[in-house]
Structures are given as C-alpha cells and as structure tokens.
Amino acid sequence: xxxxxxxxxxxxxxxxxxxxxxxxxxxxxxxxxxxxxxxxxxxxxxxxxxxxxxxxxxxxxxxxxxxxxxxxxxxxxxxxxxxxxxxxxxxxxxxxxxxxxxxxxxxxxxxxxxxxxxxxxxxxxxxxxxxxxxxxxxxxxxxxxxxxxxxxxxxxxxxxxxxxxxxxxxxxxxxxxxxxxxxxxxxxxxxxxxxxxxxxxxxxxxxxxxxxxxxxxxxxxxxxxxxxxxxxxxxxxxxxx
Numbered sequence: 068x069x070x071x072x073x074x075x076x077x078x079x080x081x082x083x084x085x086x087x088x089x090x091x092x093x094x095x096x097x098x099x100x101x102x103x104x105x106x107x108x109x110x111x112x113x114x115x116x117x118x119x120x121x122x123x124x125x126x127x128x129x130x131x132x133x134x135x136x137x138x139x140x141x142x143x144x145x146x147x148x149x150x151x152x153x154x155x156x157x158x159x160x161x162x163x164x165x166x167x168x169x170x171x172x173x174x175x176x177x178x179x180x181x182x183x184x185x186x187x188x189x190x191x192x193x194x195x196x197x198x199x200x201x202x203x204x205x206x207x208x209x210x211x212x213x214x215x216x217x218x219x220x221x222x223x224x225x226x227x228x229x230x231x232x233x234x235x236x237x238x239x240x241x242x243x244x245x246x247x248x249x250x251x252x253x254x255x256x257x258x259x260x261x262x263x264x265x266x267x268x269x270x271x272x273x274x275x276x277x278x279x280x281x282x283x284x285x286x287x288x289x290x291x292x293x294x295x296x297x298x299x300x301x302x303x304x305x306x307x308x
Contacts, residue, residue, distance in 0.1 A: 080105075087115045103255060127159075185279070193287035196228050200291040207295050208303025221296040228288025229281060236280025243268050243276075 072078065072093050080089045091107050130139050136158050143156035157165075200207070207220060215223075247268050254266065 078105075087112060089115060185283075189283055189287050192228070192232065192283055193290065196224070196231075196288050196291040197294075199227075200224060200295045204298060204303045207298050208300050211298065211300045212304070217296040221292045224292035224295045225285070225288045228292070229284035232280045232284030232287070233277070236277050239280075240268075240273050240276050243272075
C-alpha cells in the first residue's frame with residue numbers, strides 16, 4: 068500500500084549497503100507482524116554480486132521454547148569457536164540493540180535527554196508548589212490558629228504535591244499508549260521498521276512512571292511543605308498576598 072504496488076509490477080532495487088541493483092517482479096504479498104521485508108530468490112543476488120556468491124552474513128533460527136535460547140546460542144558459539152568463520156549467536160532482541168548501537172550510543176543519548184527532562188519537570192513542579200504555598204500563607208496561618216499542628220500542615224502541602232504529580236503521571240501513562248501506537252505506525256514506514264514490532268508500553272514502564280511521579284512529588288513538595296509548616300501564625304495573619 069505504501070508504494071502502491073500491484074501483483075505483476077516490476078520493482079527495481081538499488082543497493083546502498085550492498086552495491087547491487089536488482090530487477091524483480093512482484094508475485095505475491097504476505098501478511099504478518101513485520102510487513103516491511105521483501106523476499107526474493109537468493110540466486111538473483113548471487114548472480115549479481117560478483118565475488119561474494121555463496122556468502123551469508125546472518126542466519127535466523129527458531130527454537131521450540133524461549134528457555135532453549137541460552138542453550139542453543141551457547142552450542143552454536145562453541146561449534147564455530149575455532150573455525151575459519153567464527154559466529155556470534157544471540158537472541159533477536161540483543162541483535163536489534165547491537166544494530167542500533169552501530170548508529171551511535173543511542174541508549175546514552177536517550178538517557179541523557181530523559182534526565183534533563185526529569186530535572187526540568189522537578190524544577191517546574193517545585194516552583195509551582197512554592198508559589199502556591201506562598202499565595203496561601205494567610206490560609207495556612209488560619210488553619211494553624213484553628214489548632215492544626217506543624218506536622219499536619221506539612222502533610223497537607225506534601226499530599227497536595229503528591230496528588231498533583233500522580234495525576235500528571237497517570238495522564239502521561241494514558242497518553243503514552245496512543246502516542247506509542249502512532250509512533251509505531253511511523254516506524255513501520257522507516258528504515259527502523261524491524262524494531263517497531265518490539266516497541267510498546269510494558270507494564271514495568273507504567274510502574275516506573277508512577278514511581279517517578281511519586282518521587283517528583285516528594286522532592287518538589289518537600290521544601291514548600293517545610294516552609295509552610297514553619298509559618299508564624301501572627302505574621303501569616305498579617306500578610307496579604
């Protein structure tokens with residue numbers, strides 16, 4: 068659908084990594100999780116790739132159960148350890164990660180961006196809570212005059228920060244699912260299409276997001292809560308914000 072091809076159309080493929088040009092005829096369309104691949108007879112490639120015929124770079128194997136993966140990969144590595152063509156067997160997920168690392172230290176880049184965003188969010192929430200507490204000095208002084216202890220005031224302000232952070236985290240988690248689906252659809256039509264089918268919001272990701280939300284609420288609300296609990300009743304009642 069992306070290229071508007073029909074059965075019987077001639078397809079010209081111009082190689083970039085493998086410097087080979089092929090002329091193919093579309094004979095069928097398959098359906099599956101990953102529909103970004105194009106399959107053709109290996110003899111076409113061997114006849115066109117002078118000097119590299121009968122050479123293979125990657126083999127894909129299917130094991131019976133996921134528990135067999137470590138045993139099979141270890142057996143393959145030992146089998147070819149001292150051969151003229153040693154191999155490195157690994158799970159598909161690890162292979163995909165190594166492929167991404169060839170494009171640069173993507174993991175470090177993503178983590179750095181995440182830390183910057185997290186630090187910025189903490190500053191924004193802390194500033195919001197500080198302004199909110201400053202604007203309600205008189206209200207806090209009133210509830211102190213009514214008999215609320217400092218610990219109770221601290222708990223009220225800190226609870227407000229936690230609730231706001233949890234609501235923000237929950238909204239982010241809910242928004243993450245449609246955003247991820249949209250991102251995956253875009254990835255399917257890009258050079259990183261094979262990685263799109265393993266890109267999803269996992270339950271551990273949701274749990275981590277909520278834990279981070281609690282941490283942000285605690286860190287950003289702690290200082291304003293301490294300052295609010297230490298407000299003098301007399302000075303607070305005199306102050307007009």
